[in-house]
Amino acid sequence: MPIAVYVLGLAVFAQGTSEFMLSGLLSGIADDLHVSIPTAGLLTSAFAIGMVVGAPAMALLSRNRSRRRALLFFLGVFIAIHVVGALTPNYAVLLATRVVGALANAGFWAVALATATDLAGPERRARATSVVVGGVTLACVAGVPAGALLGTWWGWRAAFWAVALISVPAVVAIARTIPNRRPETGDPVSTRDELRALATPFLLPALLLCTLVQGATFCSFSYLEPVVTEVAGLGSRWVPVTLALFGAGSFVGVTIVGRIVDARPTLVILLGMTALAVGWTAFACAAAHPVLAITLVPIMGMLSFGTGTALIGRVLRFAPASSTLAGASATAAFNVGAAVGPWVGGAAINTNLAYRAPLWVSATLMLTALTVAILTHRTQPSTDAPSHNEPSSSPAGA
Template identity: 70%
Template sequence: MPFAVYVLGLAVFAQGTSEFMLSGLLTGIAGDLHVSLSAAGLLTSAFAVGMVVGAPLTALAGRTWPRRRALLFFLGVFVAVHVAGALTGSYGVLLATRVAGALANAGFWAVALVTAVDLAGPRRRARATAVVVGGVTVACVVGVPAGAVLGGLWGWRAAFWAVALVSVPAALALLRAVPGDRPGDVRLLSARTELRALARPRLLLTLLVMALVQGATFCTFSYLEPLVTRVTGVGAGWVPVVLALFGAGSFAGVTLAGRLADTHPRAVVGLGMAALTAGWAALALTAAHPVAALALVLLQGALAFGTGTALITRVLQQAPDAPTLAGSFATAAFNVGAATGPWLGGLTLGTSLGFRAPVWVSALLMVLALAAAALLARAPAPVRVHALPGVDET
């Protein structure tokens, strides 16, 4: 695997830490900026919305740039807004930096996915995707807890400074490792051609499946803390362990999917989705039993991110004539699920199911994902328009 692909994973680690770290910093931010907790929570929502909207817009804006220039620009903006966020005493400015950071993150993701696959070659595209997505799983295991520790020791601003500092060596490595040329296919295909390719029914269904799978994942992940403390019955001190288990499973799932999805893509997606559906239902039923619950948290983390990695690869496979925008649509679908899942789970917390309710919502979302996948299997095969060398649309 080219060294540049691992550098992209490092940069995604820093950005993934920023995306999820606010969950452990909200109290400090609210107190320091004299706003309510709900207002502080909007900082997370603003980032998610910025990712969804920003992915296609930033990819369109930078589609003709050399890859290295685009990656360095987006990462540079990301660092700058985190420095501004660490220095500001204004809630409005901090909110604006979160939106700007999300736009930069979305642009980086879109370019990074396509760049990694291009550098690795068509036979290793799933492995390259796994390395990039693996940056997010490492952020969940290491970066987010580390940000919470820094916030507890030196305040929430320290976490913002840390994200900016971690991004600097990634930028320097990108400068040396990523080629400075433009991908040849960008010169051949217009933005209209790429957008037309992304409107195909099969690709739209794949993006829908991806959003539903991620919605199911983040619906339960967002409410793991009350589930394990109030239903499973473990102490609050176990919460970091539970989150680390989910993160460790995620990393293992991404790694395994990267090795299998290149040769058995349909099996990884199909079996992964079926197992995820059964796993969420099993967790809802056995949440009161600590051993079963902890084992399922580990397993579901592996299945969720392993399946998600394979689905991202499928999106890139199905859009060979959208080489710059396919990654942005995959990023947007991922974040639609990440934003919608927790919202749906929160709506059900007041029902008789209590803190098991979000887990049942996850199971229901997976049933819908399986239904969408069944429609995908029956959809007509796409017509090849501008096939790129070494890339298929299966």
């Protein structure tokens, strides 16, 4: 695998830390800015909305430009906006910085996925995707718990400063390892052809499933802090531990799926969604029992991100070989779920189920995903072979 692919994973680690660290900072932000915890949770939704809007737009704007320059531009904006977020005393300004930061993150993701899969070659497309997505899971393992600790020790603003600082090495690494050239796509795919490909019965169900799976994931992940402290009755010191366990499970899931999904993607996806429906239901029932709750956290991380990675890989697999919009659309679908999940979970908190409610919502979303998968099964290819737009073989990457 080319070293540049791992460099992209490093940059995604910094950006993933920013996207998910709010799950451990909600109480501090709510207290400091004088808003409720569900309102603070909307910061996660704001970031996701920016990703949804930005991913396809930035993909189209950057598709014929130097990928190194595009990556450096997006990462530079991302760093600057976190400095502003760390300094602002105003919730509305912080909300705006989350949207702008997400636009930059979306642009980076769109270019990074296309760059990684091109550098790795068709035979290692899923492996390259798992490396990039693995940066997010490493953020859950190390970055998000570290952000929670910084929030506990020095306040939530320290976590924003930390994200800006850890992004700087990624800037240097990208400048040195990513080729400074325009995409080499052979016969270019027009915007119209890319849009037409996305409207096929092969891709639309996969995008919808991405949305539902990630909606279930972020619905519960965004409120893990109050679940741990209020429902399970554990102290605040357990919050970083819980987030680290979720991230560790996520990393394991992405790593395993990246190595096996190319052989049987449909089976992996169906089994993963079934296990998620059962798992979120079990978590909702066991949340008040500390040992069971903590045990389920890494399992749900593994299943959530493993299944999500398999779905992203499926979108890329059946898209035109030179498409950048496919990766952007997968990112957008991922973040539609990340936007809707915390919002629905926050609304559900106001019911009699309180902080246990997001777990039940996640279970419901996964049952919906399974229903969609069953109803659309006949529209999917009869085999898991790649699309006719993807070469059947090519020299493996270094």
